[in-house]
Amino acid sequence: MLKTLGTILKDNWEWRGRIANLSLFELRKKSRGAVLSWAWFFIRPAMYIFCFWFALEIGLRAGNANPDAPPYFLWLCAGLIPWFFMQDSINNGCDVLHRYPYLVNKIKFPLSAISSIYEGAQMIIELFLMVALFVIYFACGMGLDIYLLQVPILLLLMYVFWVMFSICFSQLSAISKDVANLIKALGTPIFWLSGVIFNVNDIPIPWLQTILNYNPVTFFTRAFRNAFYDKVWFWEDTSVLVGFVVVFVVQLLLMVVVYKKFNEEVADVL
Numbered sequence: 149m150l151k152t153l154g155t156i157l158k159d160n161w162e163w164r165g166r167i168a169n170l171s172l173f174e175l176r177k178k179s180r181g182a183v184l185s186w187a188w189f190f191i192r193p194a195m196y197i198f199c200f201w202f203a204l205e206i207g208l209r210a211g212n213a214n215p216d217a218p219p220y221f222l223w224l225c226a227g228l229i230p231w232f233f234m235q236d237s238i239n240n241g242c243d244v245l246h247r248y249p250y251l252v253n254k255i256k257f258p259l260s261a262i263s264s265i266y267e268g269a270q271m272i273i274e275l276f277l278m279v280a281l282f283v284i285y286f287a288c289g290m291g292l293d294i295y296l297l298q299v300p301i302l303l304l305l306m307y308v309f310w311v312m313f314s315i316c317f318s319q320l321s322a323i324s325k326d327v328a329n330l331i332k333a334l335g336t337p338i339f340w341l342s343g344v345i346f347n348v349n350d351i352p353i354p355w356l357q358t359i360l361n362y363n364p365v366t367f368f369t370r371a372f373r374n375a376f377y378d379k380v381w382f383w384e385d386t387s388v389l390v391g392f393v394v395v396f397v398v399q400l401l402l403m404v405v406v407y408k409k410f411n412e413e414v415a416d417v418l
Contacts, residue, residue: 149401152408156315159258167261171268178269189273190280193232197225200345218377222288224345226376227369229281230302231344233274234310234365238338241266241314242331245322245414252414259411263314271307278303285376295379302371302382309364309396316403322414342366348388361391364399 160167175189205220240247244266251257278299321328342365351357360366367389371382383389 149404149408152404153400156260156404156407159261160264163258163261166257167264167268170265171272174265174269175272189276193229193277196232197228200224200228204345218290219288222284222290223373223377225281225284226373227344229274229277230306230368230372231339231342231365232277233270233306234368235335235339236270237267237310237313238335239332241270241310242317243321243328244314244318246328259319259414260315260407263311263318267307267311267314271303274303281376290376293379295375295381298375298382299372302368302375306368309399312399312403316399316406319406319410319414323410338363338365342369344369357387358391361388362395364392364395367392367395 178189201221201224204224241263244262245252245259247266248257248262251262252259317327317331321331341360342363343360344365348357348360348366348370351360367382370385370388374380374382374385
């Protein structure tokens with residue numbers, strides 16, 4: 149298993165230049181033919197955030213009960229902006245080998261690096277959205293503090309986790325499209341059961357809280373909110389951190405096992 153993991157890491161390091169170039173090409177391809185071009189990477193999330201803000205704070209009055217607390221809009225954005233990256237990873241990251249079949253059959257690109265291309269492209273968009281989040285953060289009257297130093301760590305951790313997810317499930321999806329269909333079908337339940345638009349700690353059922361803490365989306369949304377809103381180090385939130393560490397290790401082991409078993413078969417299947 150260590151040999152397989154070493155191969156994955158080696159391939160991604162040796163092909164890092166092409167991964168970066170193809171990630172940028174992926175973004176250019178997505179924006180091609182649109183008058184607003186790259187602006188759509190921001191327009192869609194902005195519309196998404198506005199609809200949730202209007203429905204929750206204006207319609208359902210789910211804002212802060214404490215008038216001295218930071219604006220609810222900041223809390224909402226701190227969870228939704230990381231979710232946009234994870235949503236794309238769930239919906240499309242599990243099917244990247246079908247998106248880039250020419251890299252598998254013609255160029256013989258390392259399969260693990262193909263996942264890095266897609267996730268790299270999405271992370272570039274996420275970085276721009278993070279800049280927008282910082283603008284919102286400062287516009288809400290918040291100041292610089294030491295807790296913001298954990299944001300780059302969380303971004304790197306989020307990228308690594310979802311690359312592992314993509315490597316694992318894209319290979320399984322190449323063998324059977326049922327896997328991709330199942331993962332995509334789970335995208336909506338994962339959103340509503342992850343605390344993206346509610347606080348898991350407010351659930352009055354302890355065993356249900358424990359289960360939700362093993363959802364990696366819950367970890368990342370809470371961790372970013374800890375940095376931008378609650379001003380807590382993500383490792384201090386031990387209940388959700390333990391759940392994420394368990395899921396991270398399981399995902400790592402599953403990725404290595406799947407890659408070792410199916411890496412040679414995927415090209416023939418595609």
